[in-house]
Amino acid sequence: MRDDVKILIDNGSIFTACELCPWGCGMEVVIKDGKVTKIKGVKDHPLNRGMLCPKGKAAYAFVTHPDRIAYPMKKVDGKFVQISWDEAFDILKEKLIFIKEKYGAKSFAVAIGMPILLGGNATVSFLRRFWDIYGSPNCFSVESICFRCRIIGYILTFGKFPVADIDHSSCIVLWGNNPTNSNPPAAMRIIKRVKEGAKLIVIDPRRIPLAKKADIHLMIRPGSDCALALSMMNVLINENLYDKEFVDKWCVGFDELKKLVFKYPPEAVEKIAGVDKELIKEAARLFGSIKPACVVQGTNALDQHTTGLQNARAIASLMALTGNIDNKGGFVTTKRVHISPIRLPEKLEGLPLGIDKFPLFYEVWGRVFGEGQAMVLANTILTQKPYPIKALFVAGSNPVLTWPETPKVKKALASLEFVAVMDLFLTDTAKYADLFLP
Numbered sequence: 001m002r003d004d005v006k007i008l009i010d011n012g013s014i015f016t017a018c019e020l021c022p023w024g025c026g027m028e029v030v031i032k033d034g035k036v037t038k039i040k041g042v043k044d045h046p047l048n049r050g051m052l053c054p055k056g057k058a059a060y061a062f063v064t065h066p067d068r069i070a071y072p073m074k075k076v077d078g079k080f081v082q083i084s085w086d087e088a089f090d091i092l093k094e095k096l097i098f099i100k101e102k103y104g105a106k107s108f109a110v111a112i113g114m115p116i117l118l119g120g121n122a123t124v125s126f127l128r129r130f131w132d133i134y135g136s137p138n139c140f141s142v143e144s145i146c147f148r149c150r151i152i153g154y155i156l157t158f159g160k161f162p163v164a165d166i167d168h169s170s171c172i173v174l175w176g177n178n179p180t181n182s183n184p185p186a187a188m189r190i191i192k193r194v195k196e197g198a199k200l201i202v203i204d205p206r207r208i209p210l211a212k213k214a215d216i217h218l219m220i221r222p223g224s225d226c227a228l229a230l231s232m233m234n235v236l237i238n239e240n241l242y243d244k245e246f247v248d249k250w251c252v253g254f255d256e257l258k259k260l261v262f263k264y265p266p267e268a269v270e271k272i273a274g275v276d277k278e279l280i281k282e283a284a285r286l287f288g289s290i291k292p293a294c295v296v297q298g299t300n301a302l303d304q305h306t307t308g309l310q311n312a313r314a315i316a317s318l319m320a321l322t323g324n325i326d327n328k329g330g331f332v333t334t335k336r337v338h339i340s341p342i343r344l345p346e347k348l349e350g351l352p353l354g355i356d357k358f359p360l361f362y363e364v365w366g367r368v369f370g371e372g373q374a375m376v377l378a379n380t381i382l383t384q385k386p387y388p389i390k391a392l393f394v395a396g397s398n399p400v401l402t403w404p405e406t407p408k409v410k411k412a413l414a415s416l417e418f419v420a421v422m423d424l425f426l427t428d429t430a431k432y433a434d435l436f437l438p
Contacts (some may be wrong), residue, residue, distance in 0.1 A: 020055040050184035064187040073436040105135030106349040112141040113397025132344035137352040153312025164294035167417035168329035171199045171293035176301025181210040221274035229314035231269035232284040241288030243323030292329025381412040391418040400428040
């Protein structure tokens with residue numbers, strides 16, 4: 001290693017990007033005597049302008065936390081004991097061989113968490129490629145219940161995945177999103193636009209901090225978001241506030257959409273969403289009369305939901321109806337480098353679980369990335385249908401805490417012949433592991 005590079009690593013700052021969410025905010029890592037001493041935002045970074053969210057600020061604690069486990073462990077008589085890396089690899093190798101020979105490769109599954117997915121194409125590609133070589137098609141990730149349904153919903157509507165251009169929008173709809181607590185840099189940008197004259201509509205059952213700055217606050221009943229979006233489109237079409245020129249030139253299915261939204265007048269949705277019908281009309285009129293406008297959609301509130309895909313499609317349709325697509329301040333797309341993982345499908349024992357019940361998920365996402373629908377995994381483990389799943393490797397994921405039906409997930413994990421978990425801490429899921437890898 002060059003001396004000047006070594007000095008930089010031992011003392012000074014390394015500028016990088018935070019990977020605790022898809023934003024990739026600029027991060028400065030301060031190092032003294034070869035150890036991280038401080039983490040702070042990069043002031044001139046275009047996304048966060050020196051700010052970091054609570055997760056970014058806590059990145060230093062992840063490195064130095066006393067509960068972080070830095071050695072492999074195996075479970076002996078119900079308790080974890082420290083072992084060497086050689087022993088850990090031997091255990092994993094023996095179980096991989098045993099499961100494959102006794103039940104077939106497809107009986108060994110892997111669950112990947114967001115830290116692995118955000119770690120870059122190389123990280124997740126190595127893991128998926130290993131499972132290809134092993135022969136198991138049963139690779140799952142948090143994308144089965146998270147952000148992926150929004151991406152699929154937008155792609156089905158637009159053909160691409162656009163994002164909200166907050167910095168140039170004249171009307172911002174903050175829908176099921178509380179960036180003040182979860183994404184301060186985004187909140188900062190919204191506040192800046194409001195100070196510059198942009199209108200703000202907040203759709204949230206809670207009085208979040210930004211609701212105080214909103215022109216309209218719709219305190220919606222949780223789970224009724226799709227009905228509200230359809231009702232707003234009802235008003236836009238009925239009152240001729242939609243962008244007819246854009247719809248005629250670029251949209252298909254308008255007549256079908258019109259028939260659907262007419263079933264959701266504000267008078268009916270008032271009962272569904274728990275929001276006054278006049279407030280629904282006021283929000284739709286404001287959104288439809290100002291351009292450019294955008295919707296800043298939340299993840300937990302709208303994506304991680306039984307109607308997550310339809311929520312995304314409804315918001316996408318609302319944006320298209322007002323002509324806020326590919327316009328500055330609306331929904332915009334940027335050029336990206338797409339690196340598809342190198343797959344070896346010829347080595348797999350069949351197709352992943354769940355694609356028979358969820359073919360759309362597989363066609364739009366799973367086929368390229370080699371992924372099944374994780375929400376069928378617990379039932380498959382417990383029923384052993386259509387075939388048994390006997391072992392699970394969990395990488396940077398905590399399904400006991402993050403997947404639905406926790407009692408069922410716990411029961412499924414407890415019934416497996418072998419569980420290996422790779423994580424920083426002894427999570428609720430790791431407690432079910434036979435082998436823990438740091």
